[in-house]
Amino acid sequence: MTTEMAEPASKIELPASVAGDGEIPTFHITLRVRRYDPEVSEEARWDDYKLTMYGTDRVLDALHKVKWEIDGSVSFRRSCAHGVCGSDAMRINGRNRLACKTLLKDLDTTKPITVEPIKGLPVEKDLIVDMEPFFQSFREVMPFLINKGHEPTKERLQSVEDRERFDDTTKCILCAACTSSCPVFWTDGQYFGPAAIVNAHRFIFDSRDDAGDMRLEILNDKEGVWRCRTTFNCSEACPRGIQVTQAIAEVKQAILARKI
Amino acid sequence: MQVHKYDVVIVGAGGAGMRAAIESGQRARTAVLTKLYPTRSHTGAAQGGMCAALANVEEDNWEWHTFDTIKGGDYLVDQDAAEVMAKEAIDAVLDLEKMGLPFNRTPEGRIDQRRFGGHTRDHGKAPVRRACYAADRTGHMILQTLYQNCVKHNVEFYNEYYVLDLLIVEEDAVREDGTPYKQKRVAGVVSYDLASGELHVFQAKSVVFASGGAGKVFKTTSNAHTLTGDGMGIAFRRGIPLEDMEFFQFHPTGLAGLGILLTEGARGEGAILRNSEGERFMERYAPTIKDLAPRDIVARAMANEVREGRGCGPDKDYVLLDLTHLEPAHIEAKLPDITEFARTYLGVEPFTDPVPVFPTAHYAMGGIPTNITTEVLQDNDTIVPGLYAAGEVACVSVHGSNRLGTNSLLDINVFGKRAGIAAAEYSKTADFVELPEDPEAMTRGLLSGLLEGNGTERVAQIRKELQDTMDANMQVFRTKESLEQVLNDIEKFEERYKNVTVQDKGKRFNLDLLEAVELGFLLDMAKVMTVGALHREESRGGHYREDFPDRDDEKFMKHSMAYLDSSVTVGSSAESVAGIRLETKPVVFTRYEPMERKY
Numbered sequence: 001m002t003t004e005m006a007e008p009a010s011k012i013e014l015p016a017s018v019a020g021d022g023e024i025p026t027f028h029i030t031l032r033v034r035r036y037d038p039e040v041s042e043e044a045r046w047d048d049y050k051l052t053m054y055g056t057d058r059v060l061d062a063l064h065k066v067k068w069e070i071d072g073s074v075s076f077r078r079s080c081a082h083g084v085c086g087s088d089a090m091r092i093n094g095r096n097r098l099a100c101k102t103l104l105k106d107l108d109t110t111k112p113i114t115v116e117p118i119k120g121l122p123v124e125k126d127l128i129v130d131m132e133p134f135f136q137s138f139r140e141v142m143p144f145l146i147n148k149g150h151e152p153t154k155e156r157l158q159s160v161e162d163r164e165r166f167d168d169t170t171k172c173i174l175c176a177a178c179t180s181s182c183p184v185f186w187t188d189g190q191y192f193g194p195a196a197i198v199n200a201h202r203f204i205f206d207s208r209d210d211a212g213d214m215r216l217e218i219l220n221d222k223e224g225v226w227r228c229r230t231t232f233n234c235s236e237a238c239p240r241g242i243q244v245t246q247a248i249a250e251v252k253q254a255i256l257a258r259k260i
Numbered sequence: 261m262q263v264h265k266y267d268v269v270i271v272g273a274g275g276a277g278m279r280a281a282i283e284s285g286q287r288a289r290t291a292v293l294t295k296l297y298p299t300r301s302h303t304g305a306a307q308g309g310m311c312a313a314l315a316n317v318e319e320d321n322w323e324w325h326t327f328d329t330i331k332g333g334d335y336l337v338d339q340d341a342a343e344v345m346a347k348e349a350i351d352a353v354l355d356l357e358k359m360g361l362p363f364n365r366t367p368e369g370r371i372d373q374r375r376f377g378g379h380t381r382d383h384g385k386a387p388v389r390r391a392c393y394a395a396d397r398t399g400h401m402i403l404q405t406l407y408q409n410c411v412k413h414n415v416e417f418y419n420e421y422y423v424l425d426l427l428i429v430e431e432d433a434v435r436e437d438g439t440p441y442k443q444k445r446v447a448g449v450v451s452y453d454l455a456s457g458e459l460h461v462f463q464a465k466s467v468v469f470a471s472g473g474a475g476k477v478f479k480t481t482s483n484a485h486t487l488t489g490d491g492m493g494i495a496f497r498r499g500i501p502l503e504d505m506e507f508f509q510f511h512p513t514g515l516a517g518l519g520i521l522l523t524e525g526a527r528g529e530g531a532i533l534r535n536s537e538g539e540r541f542m543e544r545y546a547p548t549i550k551d552l553a554p555r556d557i558v559a560r561a562m563a564n565e566v567r568e569g570r571g572c573g574p575d576k577d578y579v580l581l582d583l584t585h586l587e588p589a590h591i592e593a594k595l596p597d598i599t600e601f602a603r604t605y606l607g608v609e610p611f612t613d614p615v616p617v618f619p620t621a622h623y624a625m626g627g628i629p630t631n632i633t634t635e636v637l638q639d640n641d642t643i644v645p646g647l648y649a650a651g652e653v654a655c656v657s658v659h660g661s662n663r664l665g666t667n668s669l670l671d672i673n674v675f676g677k678r679a680g681i682a683a684a685e686y687s688k689t690a691d692f693v694e695l696p697e698d699p700e701a702m703t704r705g706l707l708s709g710l711l712e713g714n715g716t717e718r719v720a721q722i723r724k725e726l727q728d729t730m731d732a733n734m735q736v737f738r739t740k741e742s743l744e745q746v747l748n749d750i751e752k753f754e755e756r757y758k759n760v761t762v763q764d765k766g767k768r769f770n771l772d773l774l775e776a777v778e779l780g781f782l783l784d785m786a787k788v789m790t791v792g793a794l795h796r797e798e799s800r801g802g803h804y805r806e807d808f809p810d811r812d813d814e815k816f817m818k819h820s821m822a823y824l825d826s827s828v829t830v831g832s833s834a835e836s837v838a839g840i841r842l843e844t845k846p847v848v849f850t851r852y853e854p855m856e857r858k859y
Contacts, residue, residue: 145360
């Protein structure tokens with residue numbers, strides 16, 4: 001399938017200081033999309049789309065161009081389109097990323113750009129996976145503040161340092177890029193996965209929370225943190241730059257320290 | 261037919277919907293229906309903060325906050341509602357802190373506060389530190405915290421259930437003065453399960469609409485792709501009026517060309533807007549609070565600079581947001597996300613280079629009319645028992661003709677909580693309203709019409725043309741001619757929409773069909789907004805008519821109320837537009853007299 005060179009999906013004028021001579025090139029890409037629709041066939045297949053794109057376009061723009069101009073049945077989730085809602089995590093050239101945060105110009109456009117659903121979760125249709133197992137693990141770590149003390153009339157106090165202690169893990173948008181990049185999660189569907197541990201970390205290291213021990217107990221389970229083999233896939237996959245492997249290591253240390 | 265029965269059904273799982281669910285879920289059997297997953301909702305994209313007069317860092321009180329809100333809305337705010345919001349703001353922030361929200365802290369460990377546009381000390385004397393915040397991801401923290409607490413309270417979610425109809429029955433009733441009228445009552449909603457393509461009827465004693473805005477009527481917008489005015493559209497199609505829809509906020513600092521939001525908190529932390537001459541032009545437009553003037557004023561000033569030839573870039577079509585004089589460490593601590601957006605999407609390093617910005621369609625001040633208890637109004641005085649609305653979908657009205665920054669995160673928390681409590685309490689006293697015969701009929705017709713048609717028009721093409729004309733003619737500057745152009749265009753789009761094609765014919769995750777349905781709502785909402793704008797021959801807040809540049813309190817100090825009315829058949833003019841009847845509703849005053857709005 002080939003589209004004629006149409007208007008680029010988006011067009012912005014950059015300041016000369018950024019864009020050099022001010023001319024941002026258009027270029028040609030082949031987008032290779034993993035297609036699967038059990039209503040049509042039990043077999044998954046690859047479809048190639050030749051597109052003309054603009055220098056500032058993202059993978060999401062390319063997917064939209066396909067859906068809006070060529071084949072409306074290509075299915076994927078997306079919402080905010082700037083990396084904060086977590087809808088469009090997918091495997092782009094074999095790596096988990098958000099389609100709305102991956103600029104085409106940063107990929108090798110001389111070869112087809114492959115787009116597949118994230119791994120380890122059942123595929124529903126094309127790039128859409130069943131997120132329920134992922135959210136189930138999230139819910140199991142008690143991802144909410146538990147405070148046993150009396151409620152103060154005003155806010156609970158927390159020092160700047162105590163607030164900083166868990167700042168990194170508050171950034172999680174539950175996109176599942178980390179969990180679905182983890183080789184342990186691929187082979188062992190029972191493993192909590194990095195995202196659930198990140199969200200446990202966010203409360204374990206919050207000075208206002210009183211249920212750290214309970215969460216550590218949950219994560220000390222045989223399907224808990226000890227399954228992590230420190231391959232760092234998760235940290236590399238996180239579109240929010242969370243040091244996921246480090247957070248998991250800190251939870252492991254907390255479990256050990258508690259036992260002593 | 262698949263029928264579910266709940267005491268309370270909440271439509272939408274952003275901030276307002278989940279805040280309502282936390283209250284309602286503890287009092288009554290509650291279901292939350294969302295076309296996304298809760299954590300995908302656009303509350304998560306809000307950045308700068310949530311105002312409340314905690315006075316943690318300097319003197320402040322809720323009365324000043326009330327005044328700022330009313331003046332910010334150019335006196336079209338219902339003053340009783342603004343008082344409620346400013347007063348309950350303090351508990352709303354403390355509630356969130358107790359739920360676990362990780363606010364930034366002062367050296368004393370209290371919730372830190374920063375400056376924001378239009379929020380002032382003592383009735384406009386100087387900017388005040390009132391916005392409670394978590395870096396530049398306050399909305400993200402609110403959304404996550406509310407979702408976490410929904411998990412804690414076992415709130416029942418139906419994810420990717422797209423609500424397409426509101427089931428309403430009408431009963432003959434008589435007013436106190438003896439005149440007969442039709443009393444609407446809510447029976448439930450109809451939703452479309454995206455995963456299976458099946459329809460589900462939810463019968464409920466109370467229904468809360470909390471489905472967000474309609475920013476996708478514009479091309480350049482900070483809004484998510486999914487913000488297509490569904491909730492407003494559903495209510496409108498069922499005879500509920502929409503209030504003040506001509507007032508749409510353009511946020512001054514969208515990333516140029518893309519519309520991605522860069523928080524006003526940047527200017528709160530000291531960033532400055534400059535034109536091509538390097539001039540801090542806001543000094544000319546708002547001498548007292550300069551870059552921290554309310555959004556309508558800043559957005560207009562920016563557009564005016566560009567129009568008068570002082571824009572930047574090869575096409576002189578944007579201005580610059582300058583953070584280069586701020587300490588990189590300070591920027592990194594307070595504004596990490598927006599600096600990353602500038603780097604990722606424009607390749608600009610904000611530490612050393614100013615960021616290209618231009619106004620971006622951001623927020624609908626108008627919506628489904630409610631009273632301060634969040635009960636939906638079917639006309640100026642009559643509530644619809646059991647029907648509630650909160651957040652951007654609603655118009656209380658706390659924002660009047662221009663919302664102040666941070667007041668939307670406040671709105672969803674204050675009125676979301678009120679809606680959850682009110683809906684649950686009502687359900688304890690009420691009986692189910694009997695479902696109408698064949699409750700799915702309208703929805704089935706809508707979907708099959710789109711699926712079975714042999715049209716040739718592409719959804720995306722009509723949508724793009726709609727967004728283009730809205731950007732060109734319904735944006736910061738408006739005239740009679742530009743608005744009539746939009747209405748003429750929409751008339752043609754409506755014709756073409758009847759001939760639209762949906763390529764995906766399957767049942768499973770048919771998002772092609774979803775986009776076709778959404779376009780229908782976008783067309784309806786664009787039309788209602790434009791009709792209101794054409795009729796309002798004055799300039800107030802976010803609505804600026806170049807042919808009527810002054811505020812006209814005598815004629816227009818009143819809310820507009822748009823009703824779907826097929827008996828109106830005349831074409832496009834200020835007085836009547838096919839299918840829409842415009843009425844007005846008085847503004848509620850308590851203690852603030854309208855004054856000239858200067859900053």
